[in-house]
């Protein structure tokens with residue numbers, strides 16, 4: 001199939017970490033994209049292409065992944081869409097430059113699920129820094145730039161393996177805004193990631209909530225519209241506010257949560273100067289948790305890797321679980337270990353190709 005769509009570009013001024021929401025489309029500049037080679041995962045329910053009256057969809061000769069990745073047709077930005085448990089990303093081969101090939105405004109357009117490709121973020125594979133193999137940068141779907149992305153870094157590792165034609169077990173050193181991250185592709189195709197040490201010091205998360213345990217915020221009261229939530233604040237390079245429920249309340253039943261209503265109130269709460277990701281957690285057993293997430297800059301997503309790591313750290317600090325846990329997310333489970341020996345958090349989970357495409361910006 002090839003798909004051609006016309007989209008206008010947003011020209012709003014951009015600063016890092018600021019959300020970008022297009023207010024209108026102009027007809028002066030257009031964005032065209034085409035799907036080069038859908039693979040079998042096209043039939044998955046999370047894959048959607050919205051065909052409006054301005055879109056043209058036509059059948060074409062199929063091509064192999066290799067021929068797609070070898071194509072260097074000028075004027076096109078090639079991408080591969082991946083997902084990690086339904087947390088989906090547009091991966092861009094940016095190995096030849098330290099400047100992202102897509103601007104934050106363009107990322108907002110590309111991530112749009114009705115008028116664009118549809119994704120929770122755009123990820124750039126860039127040259128390494130300070131001796132690392134590669135650098136990873138990411139724009140959220142609102143155009144803001146986070147420091148790290150757990151599901152994204154698993155996709156990143158699979159993307160690099162595909163670009164470099166690597167098969168089997170491989171690990172890479174990746175420079176991110178959260179420091180050094182080391183994903184390892186296992187023989188079963190899953191990716192195990194050394195996510196580094198969690199940051200618990202309140203000022204570094206960052207949160208304005210007063211520290212109540214060493215220098216960290218553990219099971220502290222956070223007033224959200226008059227409701228006293230109990231929260232633990234953890235940074236995995238990016239900020240997370242983890243809650244297991246309200247003061248005096250029962251164990252959370254996360255399926256019953258009105259996430260779209262309460263999520264933004266946590267994200268933009270005055271106690272979080274850099275905004276925050278928020279995880280709402282149900283305790284199933286001492287080694288099994290279930291969570292839903294409201295992501296900073298992306299809203300409700302099907303999974304959040306850094307979020308699942310933060311959840312296990314918070315669960316251990318609050319005395320709910322052991323250090324090895326299965327964390328169920330709407331898109332599926334992640335295995336998380338907060339290792340006592342080195343204080344690092346390890347995350348294991350899948351990363352899959354959704355489709356390959358090209359776009360003119």
Ligand SMILES: N[C@@H](CCC[C@H](N)C(=O)O)C(=O)O
Pocket residue numbers: 087140145146147148149150151152238239277295296297298301303304305306307
């Ligand atoms: N989904 C990601 C996190 C992406 C960044 C986040 N929205 C933020 O702004 O910090 C993950 O899997 O970790």
